[in-house]
Amino acid sequence: MALSIAVVCSSNQNRSMEAHLVLSKKGFNVSSFGTGSHVRIPGASASQPNVFPFGTPYDDMYRTLVNRDKELYTRNGMLYMLDRNRRIKSSPERFQDCATTFDVVFTCEERIYDAVVEDIESRTSALARPVHIINIDIPDNHEDAMLGAIAICDFCEMLRDSDDIDEDLERIIEAAESDHGRTMLHTVAFY
Numbered sequence: 001m002a003l004s005i006a007v008v009c010s011s012n013q014n015r016s017m018e019a020h021l022v023l024s025k026k027g028f029n030v031s032s033f034g035t036g037s038h039v040r041i042p043g044a045s046a047s048q049p050n051v052f053p054f055g056t057p058y059d060d061m062y063r064t065l066v067n068r069d070k071e072l073y074t075r076n077g078m079l080y081m082l083d084r085n086r087r088i089k090s091s092p093e094r095f096q097d098c099a100t101t102f103d104v105v106f107t108c109e110e111r112i113y114d115a116v117v118e119d120i121e122s123r124t125s126a127l128a129r130p131v132h133i134i135n136i137d138i139p140d141n142h143e144d145a146m147l148g149a150i151a152i153c154d155f156c157e158m159l160r161d162s163d164d165i166d167e168d169l170e171r172i173i174e175a176a177e178s179d180h181g182r183t184m185l186h187t188v189a190f191y
Helices: 015-025 058-075 078-088 110-122 142-161 165-180
Strands: 004-009 029-034 039-041 050-052 104-107 130-136 184-190
Touching: 004 015, 004 110, 015 029, 015 078, 015 142, 039 058, 050 058, 058 078, 104 110, 104 142, 110 130, 110 184, 130 142, 130 165, 142 165, 165 184
Parallel strands: 004 029, 004 104, 104 130
Antiparallel strands: 039 050, 130 184
């Protein structure tokens, strides 16, 4: 059975999209999301982010940043990031607006983990279908996003090789924590 995987960060821009790219190249059934109220992309200063509604096409964001300051957004990697994103899917999606169910949801920081757990537990459903929610703290920068994507992919490969995920999950978490030097949170919720 192919696992259905979601990767969630705040704005569905950097960490979740890098993992989406890596996992899709390895043949995983993956979707990516954000949990924030809006999509935020660093601007000219920390107090002036570029803010877009979820659903704004990555192409539109790319053109907006080119028009605002092509040199700045090339130098800080935002145009590269948006170019990568628009090759993966059309626009950022918000996890709370998604009705799809997943076998495993990876989050990229603890506050995102809390938001995902709260959202799934607040849904009304009679499916009684379990979902494993796993947090791997990944700092929000390009290099750590790549390293985090590799850690998530390695974790997914161990899941794929398992005959019984529920039975093997704690062992897989321990192995992934040891291999990548990252502490993980895990809970099971139900759709």
